[in-house]
Amino acid sequence: MLSELSIKNFAIIETLSISLEKGLTVLTGETGAGKSIIIDAIHLLVGGRGSSDFVRYGEDRAEIEGLFLLQKMSHPIFKKALELGIEIEDDMIVLRRDIYKSGKSVCRINGKLVTISVLREIGSTLVDIHGQHEHQELMDETKHLSLLDQFGKDKVTAALEEYGQVYRNYEKTLRKLNSLNENEQQMAHRLDLIQFQLSEIQAANLKLNEDEKLLEERKRLSNFERIHEAVQLSYNGLRGEQKGLDWLGLVMNNLEDAAVLNPDYKELAESVSNSYYVLEDAARTLRSELDNLEFDPQRLNEIEDRITEINQLKRKYGPSIAAILEYGAKIDEEIETLQNKETHIEQLQKELVSLKKDLMVEGKELTSVRSHFAKELTRAIHHELKELYMQKTVFEVRMAKLENQFSANGMDQVEFYLTANPGEPLKPLSKIASGGELSRIMLALKSIFSKHQEVTSIIFDEVDTGVSGRVAQAIAEKIHKVSIDSQVLCISHLPQVAAMADTHLYIAKATKDGRTKTTVKALTEEEKIREIGRMISGAEITDLTKEHAKELLQLAHNTKVY
Known part of the structure; x- marks a missing residue:
C-alpha cells in the first residue's frame, strides 16, 4: 500500500505530505481544489510522462516521493527488483521523482538512480490508476490474455510452463534450421570467413593465462x-x-x-x-x-x-x-555443420517435426485450461454486473487461434467482448463508449481482477461520473469491495461513495500572499457529515441535509459490517 506521499512545488501545490491508510480513502472537495493534481502526481511518481509545466511557477523543480509498504513476499515487485538490481529492505520501497523546469526528470528507487522506463516497470506493479478516459490494461485487448491467465492462477501457470519449455526448444531448433537454409552464396562467404578465423586462432597456439x-x-x-x-x-x-x-x-x-x-x-x-x-x-x-x-x-x-x-x-x-x-x-563446430549442411538440415527437420507435435499437444492442453477459466471469468463478470444493475449486459471472453499458430504465450488470442443493450451485437471492450455504463463495466472488471493482479494500490479518478440513485449506491459498495483486497484511493462527487470511505480526505485551496495553495485534511465524523451534506445539496447545508448525510453514513456502516 501507498503509506506516505510527499509533494513539493507541483502545479498549485507548494508542499503537501499525506499519510494514507488501508482500505478505501475518498478524496473530495470543490472543483479545481487540486484533487486530480494529487492523482497526477502519483501518476508521475510511477512513471507517467512528465513536463516542465508541472513545476510550480517560480520554482526550479517539483519533487514527488512515495513510500510503499509491501505485505506479500509473493508480490511481483520482488522478482522485478531482483532482476533490476534494486534492493528492498524491511518490505518497503521508496519511489522519488524530481522534475526540473528545464524539462529534465530524475528518478530514484530506494535511493538508486534509475531510468524512467525502470520506474514505469516498477510502478506498474504498485499502482493502477483508472480514470474515466484512462482504462489501462482492461481496455487494451493485447493485455486480455495475461488477465485471463492471472484469473486462472496456478493451473494456467503450470500449463504455460509445460508449453514454454517445448516452445523454447522449438524456437532454438527453428533458428538453427533457418540459418542453414540461408542463401548459398552467403553460406559460402560465412564458411570462408570462419575458416580463416579458426586458422588464425589455431596458428597463434594460445595458452590460457x-x-x-x-x-x-x-x-x-x-x-x-x-x-x-x-x-x-x-x-x-x-x-x-x-x-x-x-x-x-x-x-x-x-x-x-x-x-x-x-x-x-x-x-x-x-x-x-x-x-x-x-x-x-x-x-x-x-x-x-x-x-x-x-x-x-x-x-x-x-x-x-x-x-x-x-x-x-x-x-x-x-x-x-x-x-x-x-x-x-x-x-570449429559451425564449420563442421556447414560442411555437412545437408545431413544437419535433415536431422533438424526431424527434430522440428517431433517438437511441433509436442508443442501442439501442450498448446491444446493450455487452450483447454484457458477455455475453462474463460467460462469461469464470464460467470464472475456477469455476477458483478448484476450487482451493478446491469443484468441485461452480456460479457464474453472470446478465444481464437493465432494466425501464426505458435507464440511464446501459447496458441491463443483472447479478447473481451460486451454489449450493454439487448438485441445489439457484442463488441470489443476497447470500442465501448465512455460514460456511466463504462464506469460500471470497469468497476465490475476491477472487482474481479484486483484479487489476481496483486497491485498494491488502485486509484479511481471520478469513475462514478454520470450515475446516480441506486446505481450510485451499487458503485459505492463495489468500490468498497475492491478495497478489501487492495488499497483504494478514489476521487468522487457521489455522497454514497464518500459515505463508504474508511478515510475521508478533504482537498481545499486558498490564496495566501497572492499565491494559490492546496491543503489536505482528514475529516472527523462531524466534518464528514457536513461534507457529505454539501455533496448532497450543494452550498447550503440544512438540518434535513445533515440527517440525510447521517443516514448515508449509517447505511454504509451497516453494509460494511454485514
Missing part, C-alpha cells in the same frame, strides 16, 4: 637495471668488511659470552643468533640471484611482439584468451 605471464616477464625485463641495482646494494649491505653481517656477528658473539656469565641473556643471544643465520642465508640467495640475473633485449622484443599478437586477436575474437579459445571452439 599466457598474456598475464608475458606481462609479468616484460615488467621484470623492462626494470632489469633497477632490480639489479637493488639486489646488488642489498647484498653489499650484508656481505663485506664492516657490513651488516660483520656487525651482527660481533653482537652475536658478545651476547653468547654474556649468556655464559648470566643465563638471563640466553634467550636474547639465541634470537640474535637465529637472525644472523637467516640473514646469512639471504646473503647467499642474493649472491646467487646476482650471478643469474641477465638482460636479454632479444627476449624483450619477442615478448612485445607476442603481446601485440594476442591483443590483436582479442580485438577480433574476445576480451580474453579464454574467450578467444571459446570462440574458436564455437566456429
Whole structure:
C-alpha cells in the first residue's frame, strides 16, 4: 500500500505530505481544489510522462516521493527488483521523482538512480490508476490474455510452463534450421570467413593465462637495471668488511659470552643468533640471484611482439584468451555443420517435426485450461454486473487461434467482448463508449481482477461520473469491495461513495500572499457529515441535509459490517 506521499512545488501545490491508510480513502472537495493534481502526481511518481509545466511557477523543480509498504513476499515487485538490481529492505520501497523546469526528470528507487522506463516497470506493479478516459490494461485487448491467465492462477501457470519449455526448444531448433537454409552464396562467404578465423586462432597456439605471464616477464625485463641495482646494494649491505653481517656477528658473539656469565641473556643471544643465520642465508640467495640475473633485449622484443599478437586477436575474437579459445571452439563446430549442411538440415527437420507435435499437444492442453477459466471469468463478470444493475449486459471472453499458430504465450488470442443493450451485437471492450455504463463495466472488471493482479494500490479518478440513485449506491459498495483486497484511493462527487470511505480526505485551496495553495485534511465524523451534506445539496447545508448525510453514513456502516 501507498503509506506516505510527499509533494513539493507541483502545479498549485507548494508542499503537501499525506499519510494514507488501508482500505478505501475518498478524496473530495470543490472543483479545481487540486484533487486530480494529487492523482497526477502519483501518476508521475510511477512513471507517467512528465513536463516542465508541472513545476510550480517560480520554482526550479517539483519533487514527488512515495513510500510503499509491501505485505506479500509473493508480490511481483520482488522478482522485478531482483532482476533490476534494486534492493528492498524491511518490505518497503521508496519511489522519488524530481522534475526540473528545464524539462529534465530524475528518478530514484530506494535511493538508486534509475531510468524512467525502470520506474514505469516498477510502478506498474504498485499502482493502477483508472480514470474515466484512462482504462489501462482492461481496455487494451493485447493485455486480455495475461488477465485471463492471472484469473486462472496456478493451473494456467503450470500449463504455460509445460508449453514454454517445448516452445523454447522449438524456437532454438527453428533458428538453427533457418540459418542453414540461408542463401548459398552467403553460406559460402560465412564458411570462408570462419575458416580463416579458426586458422588464425589455431596458428597463434594460445595458452590460457599466457598474456598475464608475458606481462609479468616484460615488467621484470623492462626494470632489469633497477632490480639489479637493488639486489646488488642489498647484498653489499650484508656481505663485506664492516657490513651488516660483520656487525651482527660481533653482537652475536658478545651476547653468547654474556649468556655464559648470566643465563638471563640466553634467550636474547639465541634470537640474535637465529637472525644472523637467516640473514646469512639471504646473503647467499642474493649472491646467487646476482650471478643469474641477465638482460636479454632479444627476449624483450619477442615478448612485445607476442603481446601485440594476442591483443590483436582479442580485438577480433574476445576480451580474453579464454574467450578467444571459446570462440574458436564455437566456429570449429559451425564449420563442421556447414560442411555437412545437408545431413544437419535433415536431422533438424526431424527434430522440428517431433517438437511441433509436442508443442501442439501442450498448446491444446493450455487452450483447454484457458477455455475453462474463460467460462469461469464470464460467470464472475456477469455476477458483478448484476450487482451493478446491469443484468441485461452480456460479457464474453472470446478465444481464437493465432494466425501464426505458435507464440511464446501459447496458441491463443483472447479478447473481451460486451454489449450493454439487448438485441445489439457484442463488441470489443476497447470500442465501448465512455460514460456511466463504462464506469460500471470497469468497476465490475476491477472487482474481479484486483484479487489476481496483486497491485498494491488502485486509484479511481471520478469513475462514478454520470450515475446516480441506486446505481450510485451499487458503485459505492463495489468500490468498497475492491478495497478489501487492495488499497483504494478514489476521487468522487457521489455522497454514497464518500459515505463508504474508511478515510475521508478533504482537498481545499486558498490564496495566501497572492499565491494559490492546496491543503489536505482528514475529516472527523462531524466534518464528514457536513461534507457529505454539501455533496448532497450543494452550498447550503440544512438540518434535513445533515440527517440525510447521517443516514448515508449509517447505511454504509451497516453494509460494511454485514
